Amino acid sequence: MEHKQNVPFSPTEPYRFCPADGNRLEGPRPSGGATCPLCGRSWYRNPAPAVGAAILDGDRALVTVRAREPHRGKVDVPGGFLEVGEHPVEGLKREVREELGLELEVDPMPVLLAPHTYGPEGVWALAIGFRARISQGVPKPADDVAEARWIGAEEVDGVDFAWEHDRGFVRAALTQRA
Numbered sequence: 001m002e003h004k005q006n007v008p009f010s011p012t013e014p015y016r017f018c019p020a021d022g023n024r025l026e027g028p029r030p031s032g033g034a035t036c037p038l039c040g041r042s043w044y045r046n047p048a049p050a051v052g053a054a055i056l057d058g059d060r061a062l063v064t065v066r067a068r069e070p071h072r073g074k075v076d077v078p079g080g081f082l083e084v085g086e087h088p089v090e091g092l093k094r095e096v097r098e099e100l101g102l103e104l105e106v107d108p109m110p111v112l113l114a115p116h117t118y119g120p121e122g123v124w125a126l127a128i129g130f131r132a133r134i135s136q137g138v139p140k141p142a143d144d145v146a147e148a149r150w151i152g153a154e155e156v157d158g159v160d161f162a163w164e165h166d167r168g169f170v171r172a173a174l175t176q177r178a
């Protein structure tokens with residue numbers, strides 16, 4: 001995407017200084033990489049992959065109300081950012097276990113791929129969404145979830161989603177289910 005490659009680094013974004021040795025980096029190249037004059041490594045701005053689940057039960061899907069910023073009080077789907085080296089499906093199972101105490105059976109074919117910005121600094125994330133079902137447990141929200149709620153397809157339009165791609169994701173999961 002040409003316009004993204006030409007966006008200069010802002011004071012709030014990585015990287016102005018080498019994460020390895022703290023030296024000031026050279027200005028970013030059009031490709032987005034910035035090279036350290038001391039160690040020679042190049043650092044890139046990449047999106048952070050974030051996984052989400054459309055957890056289905058019959059004709060309803062489970063959505064969550066955010067207890068934390070950004071977008072506290074708005075609705076999203078269970079999930080979160082991947083850890084280093086983690087497979088997206090395993091990361092999704094870990095996040096949902098932490099957030100809701102649920103074990104999931106995940107359809108490994110993603111049904112959502114959406115680049116978006118996250119938080120006041122506009123960090124780029126890549127949302128990856130999967131259909132899932134509960135294999136064990138009932139939803140018990142942890143600290144970062146204010147509430148978990150089952151919604152039907154007719155309720156999707158009225159939900160105050162934090163990110164519009166989640167609205168499309170939940171709608172698609174509810175209407176495309178086999």
Ligand SMILES: [Zn+2]
Binds near residue numbers: 022023037039
């Ligand atoms: Zn360096």
